[in-house]
Amino acid sequence: MGQIEWAMWANEQALASGLILLIGGVVGVAGQFRDWEFAAYGVAAGVFVILLEYPRGKRRKGTTMERPGQWFLAAVVKLFGPLTRNYYVRAILHACLAVPGGFILPTVLGTVNLGIASLIYLLAAFRKEEWRPIQAAQTQKGHVGKSIHQPPTNPPPRPPAEHRRKQMDDGRTGAIEVTATP
């Protein structure tokens, strides 16, 4: 399993746990269960985890699919720099957030799932993975050689386009040989 980026799975698991914690908290508060204050905490913690985990980080290899509308949250998460970039911090954060949910029943599921997400993040951190924001589509690298749309710089008679390009980049061998006929 050498190529697996655990952070991808940890991210999905943490997002789901945040949602479960939120739903459990809502149930506890709405039903006015005993000790419903813990449920209110569950709502707040759940929302926080969802906001933190929604922007998907950039994968090391290949293109990353963004979640719809994540650019805004990604900008906010990027602001915190090393706190959000480092997965050890995230693992400990999730572990701490999970603990108070274990005291009342509606949030117990959220606790267990967030705990598991924290463990997977710990594994990701051991493997030196990091959260990086997905950049906007990179601008295309300039072509090797000028585009044919640009007007020529030398007066006629001019050799054909390939020859001009060959003259520009001397180190590179062209794919085809064209004899220049003025």
Next chain:
Amino acid sequence: MLGSALAWSRASAMCLNFNCLLILLPVSRNLISLLRGSCNYCRSNIRKQLDKNIRFHQIVAYMIILHTVIHVIAHLFNIERYHASYSPVAKDLLIRLSSIGKNSSENYLNPIRTYDTNPVKELLSSAAGVTGIIITVAFVLMVTSSTWVIVKSFYEVFWFTHHLFIIFFIGLIIHGSGRIVRGQTRQSLQEHNVTYCKDHYEEWGDIPECPLPQFAGNEPVTWKWVLGPVFLYICERLIRYYRSLQKVVITKVIVHPSRVLELQMKKQGFKMKAGQYIFLHCPSISRYEWHPFTLTSASEEDHFSIHMRAMGDWTSALYEACGAHLRGFREAWKMPRVAVDGPFGTACIDVFYYEVSVLIATGIGVTPFASVLKSIWYKYNQPATTMKVERVYFYWICRDTHSFEWFADLLQSLEVQLMERGRSRFLSYHIFLTAWDEYQATHIALHYEENKDVITGLKQKTFYGRPDWNKEFKRIADDHPGANIGVFFCGPNDLSHVLHTMCNLYSSANPQGVQFHYNKENM
């Protein structure tokens, strides 16, 4: 005591039973093959529904998610209300009901026996509670590792985590064994007049209308629902294990550019049709993984072959195990032992039954058509077989032919052979490269007048950009008036819709005129 929450939890439990029954069936692929084989007389459209088995599995999983949420929330309310029935502010009927059974433990109604506890402790002390938590957590893990990102990129995580379903089903069957949900027994209901007695709860046991009510726990029923599919699935895994023991010989390994490996294999009793796929297993690389590959050989050949691109962990390991990264000859006994399960999938044999067939593929969707084209070629060369198809149009749209050079080679050899027979009009193919830049464009423009195409080396020129389907369909319709034309497509859904629309548009209103029949093939 519980209000409507009991009804919600019982109803969702029943739905969960049914859905858990259904979810195992679509993944028993040998069972599905059996079903498909037995309904050979049905139209292929019906058989093709069986190809959507994974989609069905996913939809049932979504329903399980929904019902689990309802079930868990309802039980949260149940436990809370059971507990609250002891509290000083509870209604007296509830306290009376809860206090039944202090003396003899079989007759209590409220599973929480005292007030001096909290719901979490109660949950963890009951079989239903503990199994409930375990299976829900297992289920959440299965769902989060099955998202599109993880399945596409980290298949092994998905595969191994999904095996938590074993824990899921065991826990599910045990879940009801504690008989924690209790109700009044039928006999007691006959003796105990409920409507009258609920207002006279202080007199239970003293007056003749209201003898003390008897309660008993509900029987667990889940095992009745899931036993059948679990048994079928165990059979399925046993079949796969048996298949993994059958001998498969790799007869030839061909290394193509861009890390594509062609494996030609032989197995006793293996019969395939064009367009099917197999699962490949290599115990020396991974003991439990089976990976799907479309078959690229024709059924008339004496071997079967797959083309595999070395991209992930498993495929790269197989690439190296076959010695593809080394140069030189490799003895047959050095080849890794492999096992094959299959073939699965609906064959696209309908290609042979139309007078004119139009095959359209995008990118990797070309793989099943390799098998189809080879099959057409073999059938064409045997004068004995009568093949209805007289003309084949092949459209291939891809970003670039990188990693598909092997297919370009196949087309080239077909082109050469057809020209030798003087039948070059039988197959006409059009390749469209959609990823091109200006440098390539100038290169191509310079060599436009030459005989062979510069990129593929084929006689028929490669086109750049996307095809104008209106023009293509109009041309085909004009060339073959009055014919039944089959259009076969393998690729993404949006193009599928476009093509389907085109087929409908260019089929003439006159039933004797040209008719386009659209078929979408699976990969």
